[in-house]
Amino acid sequence: MDVEITVKRAYAGPVGLDMQDLDATAESDLARQLGMAVRRFVELFGADWRPVDPYDGQHDRDETWYIAGDPPQLMLAVIAGGVILARPRGRWDGVADLRWEPIDERALPHGAEDEAPTVVADLLRRRRSAFRYCPYCRDLTGPESWTEGACMGCAAKWLGVVF
Numbered sequence: 001m002d003v004e005i006t007v008k009r010a011y012a013g014p015v016g017l018d019m020q021d022l023d024a025t026a027e028s029d030l031a032r033q034l035g036m037a038v039r040r041f042v043e044l045f046g047a048d049w050r051p052v053d054p055y056d057g058q059h060d061r062d063e064t065w066y067i068a069g070d071p072p073q074l075m076l077a078v079i080a081g082g083v084i085l086a087r088p089r090g091r092w093d094g095v096a097d098l099r100w101e102p103i104d105e106r107a108l109p110h111g112a113e114d115e116a117p118t119v120v121a122d123l124l125r126r127r128r129s130a131f132r133y134c135p136y137c138r139d140l141t142g143p144e145s146w147t148e149g150a151c152m153g154c155a156a157k158w159l160g161v162v163f
């Protein structure tokens with residue numbers, strides 16, 4: 001005899017929005033520092049933020065920078081009066097370490113959050129305009145990883161470039 005069992009579960013919200021997971025993200029940290037809801041932060045600045053150290057301790061600036069995108073497309077730091085947005089520039093520190101520095105920095109004071117989409121769009125447009133597709137693997141490649149007309153991986157593999 002077949003017995004059909006139906007388990008009723010309480011609706012737990014959209015998949016992937018477990019609040020405990022959300023509390024442990026860089027986005028929730030940054031939103032808290034800015035005194036705004038996580039959802040509002042992500043609407044304004046996007047997601048996938050991870051901390052980077054642009055200066056390797058070699059600078060007197062002490063703000064914590066975050067970077068987002070693959071290839072990286074935007075940088076952000078929370079400061080006392082608001083937030084700084086910037087365009088990432090990759091700089092090779094030897095052959096193995098790619099360091100990301102903020103350029104085109106734009107300060108966005110508290111209360112000026114409505115200007116964020118315009119600033120973000122402008123920085124993204126400038127950064128993305130430097131991306132190219134590798135003719136070999138077809139990966140979207142930033143200028144920091146472009147050499148001899150290919151991405152660095154393909155330059156080494158197919159063109160014999162030694163780094």
Ligand SMILES: [Zn+2]
Nearest residue numbers: 134137151154
């Ligand atoms: Zn390639």
